[in-house]
Amino acid sequence: MSNRTILFVLPSAQAIGGVTRSAHRLIQSLRTMGHLVWVIHPDPSLFPGERTKESHTWAFHPKGGLQHFVDETLRAIHTIKPDVVVGWYASSGGFVATTAASQTNIPVVVASRGNDIDLDFFLPQKHSILRWTIENASAITTVSREMAAKIQAWFHRPACFISNSVDSSLFYDDPKETQTFTQQHNLNNGPILGLFGEFKPKRGLDLLSRIAYEIDCWTPLFIGSIRPSVIHLLPPHAKHIEYIHDIPSLRGAYGACDVIIQPSIHDGMPNVVLEALACKKRVLTSSAGGLSDISSSLRNAHICHDDQDWVQSLKDIRNHTFVSSPIVLPSPKEEALSFCKIFDQVSSS
Structure with a gap:
């Protein structure tokens, strides 16, 4: 496997959600492996018409919309001359990458992440963009087998499932940070039920x-942003803390919880679940999307199939009778190597 020049097309580099964090993790891993990775993204903090090219990052003001984004990406392709272009999030970065790269002979890999398939397929204003992207990309990756099956069924194209990963040098059981976080936020009363991320x-x-x-037997702890459309669903006795950007503090937040739950209706493969597991926490999830790809039942990541299962699992954890065992989690290097295999395939074809 030779080192490559790779251009990542990101819909945003400033966002704090899992889509952006996953991109940064993969980019860092590829750079560590010796690949030259450029990133292009819109940056609203710049002046209209301004463009910066620093530390292998090409940023520009987003005035002009998608067409301007495509023009900037095509300009970046001609300047950087990448071996492969990666479009992050099919209906935004993926569309821009595919549209720009289609005017060259450079292959494009579209990394679908979750809502771009689960939600945007059903939105009239995004469906045609999504369809054109999936039909014209050189290859497509997903973060769940369920998403790959949907792409095959809806677009008649194969997609490659590549699991999200977690950096165990950043996320691990940290008693000192756990104690600090628990004391700082007065979490000493009753078992703590944690929910992390963006609540929608x-x-x-x-x-x-x-x-x-x-x-009612738990103290629900919400860490992240809460959309107005779901705020009425929070229990009256819940605690809320905004996004935690500091990694040691985030380790402490995971550590303070007796269980982390992810009862999603639709999902990709949430970073928060992998991070919590890396911190040796018990995690209860639904079977949506990539959650069913993380672990079989009766391990630290336990899938709950109905309300009775949720209640019984939570009771067992409260009563210290929940049987679990550690789970082996994919590393960032393994994730990067999986993408490199896709790069090899599209380059050879």
Whole structure:
């Protein structure tokens, strides 16, 4: 495997969600392996018409919309001359990458991440963009087998499942940070039920009201941003802390929880679940999307199939009778090597 010049097309580099964090993790891993990785993204902090090219990052003001984004990406391709272009998130970065790269002989890999398939397929204003992207990309990756099956069924194209990963040098059991976080936020009363990330309709928070008689035995701790459309679903006794950007503090937040839950209706493969598992925490999830690809039941990541299963699992954890065992998680290097195999395939074809 020779070192390559790779151009990543990101819809945003400033966003704080899992889509951006996953891109940064993969880019860092590829750079560590010796590949020359450029990133292009819109940056609203720049002046209209301004463009910067620093530290292998090509940024520009987003005025002009998608067409301007495509023009900038094509300009970057002609300047950087990458061996492969990666479009991050099919209906945005993926569309731009595919549209620009189609005017050259450079292969493009579209990395679909979750809502771009699960949601945008059903939105009239995005469906045609998504369809054109999937039909014209050199290759498509997904973060769940479920997403790969949807792409095959809806677009009649194969897609390669590549699991998200977690850096065990950043996320691990950290008693010192756990104690600091617990004391700082006064979390000494009762078992802590943690929920992390961005809270929106697909996160399945209505579960909390359906099993309220069990949730009342816990202190629900929400860490992240809460959309107005779901704020009414938070239990009255819940605690809320905004996004934690500091990694040691985030380790402490995971450590302070007796269990982390992810009851999503639709999902990709959430970083928060992998990070919590790396911190040796018990995690209860639905079977949505990539959650069913993380682990079989009866391990630290336990899949709950109905409300009764959720209640019983939470009771078992409260009563210290929940049987679990550690799970082997994919590393960033393994994730990067999987992408490199895709790069090899599209380059040879």
